[in-house]
Amino acid sequence: MQERVTNALLPRVRLGVLALALSLCLPLPALARQGGASASEASAVDPTASRPSADAPNADGWLRVQVLLDRAHFSPGEIDGVHGSNTARAIAGFQRHQGLETSGELDDATWRALTESAPAATVAHTLEAADVAGPFVDLPEDMAAKAKLEALGYESPEEALGERFHASPDLLRRLNPGARFAAGESIRVPNVLDGVAPLPQADKVVVDKSDAVIMLVDAADKVLAQYPATMGSEHDPLPIGEWTINGVARDPVFHYNPDLFWDAEPSDEKAKIPAGPNNPVGVVWVDLSKPHYGIHGTPEPSTIGKTESHGCIRMTNWSAKALSDAVAPGTAAVLRE
Numbered sequence: 001m002q003e004r005v006t007n008a009l010l011p012r013v014r015l016g017v018l019a020l021a022l023s024l025c026l027p028l029p030a031l032a033r034q035g036g037a038s039a040s041e042a043s044a045v046d047p048t049a050s051r052p053s054a055d056a057p058n059a060d061g062w063l064r065v066q067v068l069l070d071r072a073h074f075s076p077g078e079i080d081g082v083h084g085s086n087t088a089r090a091i092a093g094f095q096r097h098q099g100l101e102t103s104g105e106l107d108d109a110t111w112r113a114l115t116e117s118a119p120a121a122t123v124a125h126t127l128e129a130a131d132v133a134g135p136f137v138d139l140p141e142d143m144a145a146k147a148k149l150e151a152l153g154y155e156s157p158e159e160a161l162g163e164r165f166h167a168s169p170d171l172l173r174r175l176n177p178g179a180r181f182a183a184g185e186s187i188r189v190p191n192v193l194d195g196v197a198p199l200p201q202a203d204k205v206v207v208d209k210s211d212a213v214i215m216l217v218d219a220a221d222k223v224l225a226q227y228p229a230t231m232g233s234e235h236d237p238l239p240i241g242e243w244t245i246n247g248v249a250r251d252p253v254f255h256y257n258p259d260l261f262w263d264a265e266p267s268d269e270k271a272k273i274p275a276g277p278n279n280p281v282g283v284v285w286v287d288l289s290k291p292h293y294g295i296h297g298t299p300e301p302s303t304i305g306k307t308e309s310h311g312c313i314r315m316t317n318w319s320a321k322a323l324s325d326a327v328a329p330g331t332a333a334v335l336r337e
Contacts, residue, residue: 069087074090078168086306092211127183134157136153158172200224203331209232229314229315245330250283279299284324295314
């Protein structure tokens with residue numbers, strides 16, 4: 001059984017048509033979210049906030065921690081100012097990288113290493129017309145209805161800006177109370193772009209099921225970057241083994257076949273789902289030598305690391321982009337328990 005992802009735009013690596021079984025690539029229902037108070041309930045952000053702790057939630061401090069981890073290429077996933085499982089995984093990865101005790105907890109040594117450069121947690125960004133031009137669309141849930149759209153674009157300026165600055169739309173609203181998100185407006189955004197060192201090419205990609213992370217590793221086996229991920233389920237397990245990357249497709253078109261989904265509705269029909277950030281596989285497909293499997297983006301960044309998948313490996317769209325820029329055809333991909 002095969003389905004296809006095709007390219008709406010010319011990919012960095014020309015692959016033509018990429019085959020995959022789509023029973024591997026849609027999210028399953030979300031697990032309970034971990035963390036403290038919601039970001040929308042937190043106070044205004046202090047970019048110089050002191051070290052927070054999991055026992056005493058501090059939205060200002062956790063926002064700064066998440067931004068600093070993101071800048072160091074140890075991604076906490078969608079930045080929301082809330083301590084949770086993805087942030088703990090990112091802290092543990094950063095600790096290993098720094099040669100510190102690996103606890104996943106923000107101890108004094110980790111805080112000192114993380115804040116050594118001490119950039120501001122947020123920066124001002126003046127919205128240009130292109131930032132808020134859209135077109136923004138109301139997305140239907142039904143696959144057949146999605147297939148009728150020209151593209152699966154963003155639903156709001158906040159969603160588009162959230163993906164650009166690795167943040168939840170709720171966080172952007174909290175940082176900018178009363179903002180209209182209109183051209184000419186100055187807003188505060190997470191400081192995740194300016195002055196961030198680019199990633200070198202990776203020697204291999206390691207997908208770790210037990211930690212629910214993807215790592216980019218160099219030839220000396222040093223971790224260059226780490227990202228939270230969603231991978232596999234009881235029905236569609238992760239294909240453990242050593243594979244290689246065939247290539248990268250950007251802005252893929254998704255070919256939905258309900259016959260391949262154990263949880264599809266009986267009334268569902270085949271559908272060709274257009275490209276866009278809200279496409280079921282996001283904006284990037286990294287094709288693996290294991291037939292029908294790949295690493296890809298998602299339309300739901302808040303679910304990464306907190307749901308199961310139909311077998312493929314899902315990341316936030318921005319993490320999938322970063323990974324795709326650091327790999328090439330032939331790069332090793334190790335999928336392990």
